[in-house]
Amino acid sequence: MKRYMSVEIAGQLRAKGPQRGLIDALYDKSQLKLDYDAEITRNASQTFSARAGNCLSLVIMTAAFAKELGLPVRYQRVLVAEAFSRSGDFYFSNSHINLTLVTPAIGDRILNAENAPITIDFLPPEDVVGRRLRVISEETVVAMYMNNRAAESLARGQLSDAYWWARAAIERDPKFLSSYNTLGIIYRDHGNLHEAEHVLHHVLELEPENTQVMSNLALVFNDEGRVAEAYTLTRKLERLQPYPPFHFFNLGMEAMRKGDFKTAKSLFTNEVHRDAYYHEFHFWLAAACLGLGEIDEARAHLKLAMENSLTRKEHALYAAKLDRIKLSGRQ
Template sequence: MTILATLTPKLAALLLAPLLLTGCAAVRVPAPMPANELFSDAAFKPPSEPVGAADLFTLSPAMRDYLRSPAFASLVRSQGAQHGLVSALYQKGELKLEYESSKTRTAAETYEAGVGNCLSLVVMTAAFARELGVPITYQNVMVDHTWSRTGNLYFGSSHVNLVLSENLTDFMRTYQKSRATLTIDFLPPKDAESYHTYPLEERDIVAMYMNNRAAEALAQERVNDAYWWAREAVKQNPNFITGYNTLAVIYRRRGENALAERVFRAALEREPENTVVMHNLAPLLAALGKTAEAEQLKARLAVIEPYPPFYYFNRGMTAMEKGEYETARGLFAKEVKRAPFNHEFHFWLGIAHWRLGDGRRAHEELKLALDTSTTATSSERYSAKLSQLKGGARKRTY
């Protein structure tokens, strides 16, 4: 059974420029590079906030009170702990949880705020399940990455879901070969069942959390905090390649190019065709004067992925700047087709329609931008544009 609840961790990959998805691992190196060869603590100031995941799954007093509430107890009695938990969190609407992607929160923070990105909702659900004694399994779902951007940083999101199992007694296990499971996933049931999955360990989830915090700090120009979060992600799980990529991007931002190259290469030793890392390494090699190697890497990337994320979008933006709105509309439409849940693509397709005098289609795309937006800031922006369109307002800049 599939319950429609979002479980996609944001910011699974971080880029300096708008190209390429995470590739598959062709070769894995069993022994990770010693940490002292990858970390440079002296180059960064101490963090401005506690860095770690000791309280990631800790229930707050309010969460414990909710588990002891008559309403929740009634759900558990009538549906069992497994189904009762899902009903309480995602179907009954008692907690009024909303999706909001700007920050990755702990279980307690997500509960208190009533909002969270997908990884935050995974963590909070897992925390409740653990308290109830419901066995859980994290799964990576093999779907295409979803991309977004903040300034000149591009973020790729992978997809995980959470499986809740029945807590069987020893006697029941003897006579029941497999546990009944309940998969919580935001994908429609028909789609969710068609994708391959593989299990994740809890340390993978913890590393994702730390990497998210690093990426969020970097997007806010808090480079020192970003370093310590990325450092912990790599330390927590030396096989989590996304953490290496984020750490190397931070080094690049700080101007520590030699360290950045070392970390990118360490990542490629583990995943030789990780296109995110390859894309970030290529311009770094060029900046270091290793022109021939940079060109070889670019040529390899062109074969692996000739039309990377934001390929059509960036060309569409160039066309908009030149006033070539028909060309821009076609390019934005191509990005929307392959990334239908990216609100920015819908927004600019709507603007292109507007520039071409097609108010109806402009309204449709701006409404889709609003519906797929993941932050309060973007939602406010799209609502304002919709209001302008409805009122017949027309501005020359956006």
Template sequence: MSERILAGRALPALLLLASLVLAACASAPAARPQAALSERLPVFWADERFAEDTGAQMKGELALALSEDMEQFAQRSLVPMASRIGGPQALFSALFERGRVVVEYSSDYTRNASEAWSARRGNCLSLALMTAAYARRLGVEPHFHLVRTPNVWSRGERLNFLVRHVNVTLVGDGSDGSVLAAPGSQGLTVDFVPPNRRIREVVKEISEATVLAMYLNNLASEAMDGGRYDQSYQLVKQALLRDPALPEAYNTLGLVLQRRGATDKAEAALRQSLALAPEGVAALSNLLALLEQRGGAAAQAELPQLRERLAAVQPRAPFADFDAGEVALAQGDAEGALAAFLRQREVTGDDARIEQMLATSYARLGRFSEARDALRLALEYSDNEGQRHELSAKKKLLLQARAQQP
């Protein structure tokens, strides 16, 4: 995952937009607003409603740490190569040796640098952290970038995620023979992009503090998706302590506070998210849902304005047709489900879960050849190892069912 932003989903699930990217590197004019936001953070805390998690602070400190295995690889391969061709090129060659990516993109969950290297897989944020950790070991300065892509949505167990993209550019200092330190040089960009997200445009450099805040916010979002609310709260607190101007973290905080009944503070956190990013679709969706549930004259009076603002940035819920398809399947209407999932595919594009549901719809209609093709596409689009196992098992069952047909 790259940047994950939790967003609206049909009830009873709550909404969340947990994002991994935000502001540019802090500059002198931004120092006072950052300080003011930092001083205000205690207003949003509700420690009495959550158990402590002593490991939350360590998560951020370990994000860029090299493991013993990474250090051995650096000494054995990277350092000697860097002495010949420069640190940036050495690291790039090691990660993409002979055109083959040594590590794979995977959207299953967010890993730190050492976890990504150990698994040889991770989302774009995890792989950017891993690359940056190795770069620092070689004396190369990593520069993180927020990358603009068309909105890409994914579904968790309880939440929807708006996925954004982060990459890292390596800039040598010239001491290792690197030519990337020349004035005006943009360095060597290392980018791990899923095959279905090739169109991209770098729009902003972001600071390491922001990247670490995004990492912690991702972990908080994933913990919330798994129902681990105490852990989610402590992680998002750490995210905001690192970057008190990260809108997505206030959105995550608002949702976890709402889950524990701290409605007033949840509303305040969501409004802070919108103050920092007025068109934030997740915070708009979540604030709208909170006020609808809360009731009261003041809340009801604000709802039309919020609905109008949300409609301007998101005219239709990202998985409206997917939800309709699931309802149709549950009601035994495979034709209606198929039509809904096909509409969702037009909106979302290449998506393993949509193809899986299309396969289910086709199979219930006895259209086994089309079901097989949909499962093939689901396997092709999937970047989640657990999901691939599930899809492979379903493909075997489908072939067995087809063989039993008269």
């Protein structure tokens, strides 16, 4: 990374200034050619080496470059509608952050008017314009990174790694409550039900209507044989969230297994209406359309699945399936 900055883009930084030169070097498609890839959350050097990362990884890498250039940064959480993804039996709540390159100033005076603060975001502009932002600390960003690594380790069945990542996230920023939820899931998966209950209760004391934590605590109660308490919590959860994440998707998958493509299409459409950009909803909606012989509609949703895929592997998979449909359509 240091060589890239001191040698490969040194002239550009001098000619355009550190702020604009850095942005163009990193995000001009003719230069570094970064891709979005959410398969794992990478640190700065890993993101640079892979030329890819999720929004958090790309923010971390950009901040590392900015700091080396002496540019102050401000991290912001973008308050977008809550979205979820899944890996196996685990469901993940997805948040989004961006960062602003802040121009050094003396008092209220910006030292260089040409380098006014610039916000860098990795979502399309139309998805973030007008969204409210919440400034977060670098400690929170680090905790988010560690919590992501914990969740990714958990999804791979690496409970020991997941535990230490989650503990580190809590130590880094005790106010980032998502880490406690992750730790509670890890404890439950490991059979430490008392510890799971303890950390999940901690979150609910601060956020009594946190539906994710309530859902996980209900599972712990069931595991402990405390059926009445689990039932009470589940009923409260149903009032707060009548249709939890992936509710219609799971019903749609049942319909697909029965060969009821019409019902499956309706259910997957309900999920698309709740989250228009989640690739898996579009993929299975395309599959249902194929089952109904609606080739053009299937092709359209498969294209959307490919465009909104979160990893390079998913993109390649959807692209191959889309090519197969195109070929069959020509025959």
